[in-house]
Amino acid sequence: xxxxxxxxxxxxxxxxxxxxxxxxxxxxxxxxxxxxxxxxxxxxxxxxxxxxxxxxxxxxxxxxxxxxxxxxxxxxxxxxxxxxxxxxxxxxxxxxxxxxxxxxxxxxxxxxxxxxxxxxxxxxxxxxxxxxxxxxxxxxxxxxxxxxxxxxxxxxxxxxxxxxxxxxxxxxxxxxxxxxxxxxxxxxxxxxxxxxxxxxxxxxxxxxxxxxxxxxxxxxxxxxxxxxxxxxxxxxxxxxxxxxxxxxxxxxxxxxxxxxxxxxxxxxxxxxxxxxxxxxxxxxxxxxxxxxxxxxxxxxxxxxxxxxxxxxxxxxxxxxxxxxxxxxxxxxxxxxxxxxxxxxxxxxxxxxxxxxxxxxxxxxxxxxxxxxxxxxxxxxxxxxxxxxxxxxxxxxxxxxxxxxxxxxxxxxxxxxxxxxxxxxxxxxxxxxxxxxxxxxxxxxxxxxxxxxxxxxxxxx
Numbered sequence: 527x528x529x530x531x532x533x534x535x536x537x538x539x540x541x542x543x544x545x546x547x548x549x550x551x552x553x554x555x556x557x558x559x560x561x562x563x564x565x566x567x568x569x570x571x572x573x574x575x576x577x578x579x580x581x582x583x584x585x586x587x588x589x590x591x592x593x594x595x596x597x598x599x600x601x602x603x604x605x606x607x608x609x610x611x612x613x614x615x616x617x618x619x620x621x622x623x624x625x626x627x628x629x630x631x632x633x634x635x636x637x638x639x640x641x642x643x644x645x646x647x648x649x650x651x652x653x654x655x656x657x658x659x660x661x662x663x664x665x666x667x668x669x670x671x672x673x674x675x676x677x678x679x680x681x682x683x684x685x686x687x688x689x690x691x692x693x694x695x696x697x698x699x700x701x702x703x704x705x706x707x708x709x710x711x712x713x714x715x716x717x718x719x720x721x722x723x724x725x726x727x728x729x730x731x732x733x734x735x736x737x738x739x740x741x742x743x744x745x746x747x748x749x750x751x752x753x754x755x756x757x758x759x760x761x762x763x764x765x766x767x768x769x770x771x772x773x774x775x776x777x778x779x780x781x782x783x784x785x786x787x788x789x790x791x792x793x794x795x796x797x798x799x800x801x802x803x804x805x806x807x808x809x810x811x812x813x814x815x816x817x818x819x820x821x822x823x824x825x826x827x828x829x830x831x832x833x834x835x836x837x838x839x840x841x842x843x844x845x846x847x848x849x850x851x852x853x854x855x856x857x858x859x860x861x862x863x864x865x866x867x868x869x870x871x872x873x874x875x876x877x878x879x880x881x882x883x884x885x886x887x888x889x890x891x892x893x894x895x896x897x898x899x900x901x902x903x904x905x906x907x908x909x910x911x912x913x914x915x916x917x918x919x920x921x922x923x924x925x926x927x928x929x930x931x932x933x934x935x936x937x938x939x940x941x942x943x944x945x946x947x948x949x950x951x952x953x954x955x956x957x958x959x960x961x962x963x964x965x966x967x968x969x970x971x972x973x974x975x976x977x978x979x980x981x982x983x984x985x986x
Contacts (some may be wrong), residue, residue: 527687546735546781549728550694554682557723560769561758573764576776580813584841586834587816588613588626589792591638592675593828594818598866605864608817610642611857613650618847621649622812622838623831627675630654630665639669647780653715658703663710672748673713676703680730681720681768693729701736708744715749717792722758726777728765734782743912749788750778751816754803755827757796761806771803775810790814793829794822800829805837813857816883819856820868820875832874850906880911882923889942891920916965917958924950928975931968932986949978 527565529542561567579938590613601609610626617623628642629635641650651919655675665976666674678700679685685696700716706865707714716737724730733749741748752774771791777879778784786945791807791814793800804815817886821830839845860866870877882891890897891911899911910930913923921942928947929939940947954966979986 533759534906535720536666541740544781546727546731548637548693548697548732549683549725550692550726551725552692554686555725555728556682557768560766561723561748563659567758567769569760569769569879569934570766571762571764572775573768574766576772576810578809579786580809580841581785581813583787584808584813584815584838585622586617586838587790587830588622588650588818589816589823589828590626590818590831591628592627593681593792593823597822598823599633600985601638601864603634603641606638607641607645607861608643608859609856610647610650610906611725612852612859613819614645614647615849616835616852616856617649618845618849620847622835622846622848623650626650627653627655629672630656630662630669633916636669636809639671643670658707660706660710663707663712666712667710671712673715673747675715675717676707678704678716678733679719679735681724682729683723684720685729697729697733697736700733701740704737704740706941708740708746709749711746713747713749714791715751716750717753719753720755721752721753721774722756722768724768726774727781730774731777731782734778734784738783747788749790750782750784751792752778752807752812752918753792754800756798757799759793759799759803761799761802771806772810775807775834776813779811786811787813790816792816794823794826795826800827801833801837804829804834805841808837809839818859820866820872822866851908854856854907854909874907878914881888881914882911889920891922891926914972915954917954917962919954921951923946924954927984931972934986944977945982946978946984949982950974953978 530539531542533540543704558792560570590609591601595601613626615625628639639652652670652671653673653675654666656666658676679688685693686693689696704714704716718730721730737748758769760769761771764770775789777791779786789806789812791812793803802820807815815829815834817831817834818828819831821827835848835850853874861868869876871879873879880899882898891913895911906908912930913919913926915924915927925940925942925944925947957966
């Protein structure tokens, strides 16, 4: 008979949770009812609702130099150090960007780690990603790192088809490797690859229970990173596991007994759900969400780090010292120094993220920018809202563009009745009357404004 226990978190009497043991199946459970390969994956519901369980403290961790480098040419050590400096500044004095993980495979990787450690920053803490062997564990310790990531794939797709093992065999292997890591005094971060196609209660929960036993034995933290490797996770209440993000996090905290501060969510964006799923992981009990800058990562990419900065602010009502203007600096650095060009409509960093083209919208911006701007983008991102000049911009759009481009003070601002604005509008109309279909460039408009100012004897 199960014991009735008092829950100190919600101050209610509860029946002791069921203990989940490893289910060592002979045939893999690939959930083909949810993931039929010749069809679009299915989202099923059983309407089992789990409670919100937002941790007292939440944070962001970074994988720009690990997962982010798996989809592009490697960064140079100098570029890594510069980006690391930016991450420190962005995370602020409270270290809201808590950690950043690094490869240790090559001399270049190790050089970058040494240079970042020389900075002496408390945050982001430098952590590693290594091959799971004793030699690499010792390397982590010799570098003075406290924590390392270890791959522990957890779906039957990986266990049976990739590793050609049984669940029991693979669990024993993982536990022996993690024990080796603990023997060197290094804290393991267990990357549960493909968790959204795994048997949560038949493998993941029993495995995590054993990890918690090892943690008690060695008195060294063991972190669980829940990896939505294929982007199958969903945030809908009542969705079935293994696709349910709330269900996975609830299982880890409630049934496996993993403390929130030791749980991270690592999402991919294959189904456009990376940001929502990461936020959901916070809401249901994960303290950490693992991200990469601008979402750069394998296939469709990871959860964009800059997105979670603004998700944090919306959930907490404060940025807690994070300097969001650094996001713009980082985007400019990536374009100028690394050659990475943001898609123009990318939120917060794309060229057009706060640019409007419709004339009626531009008229609203001219009257009050709060009407068509998401927040004070000048204050938080050093980017004032703009309008693009085209055949739909109208007089108001042209006036707004001039005022912002030339940063005119209130007493010098032009309005849609200005002669200068009317002259530019006539020129714009003539461009499109001649068959133009693209928006006008800043340089074209500046040349025309300069010419019109001379004719009107006006100085901007």
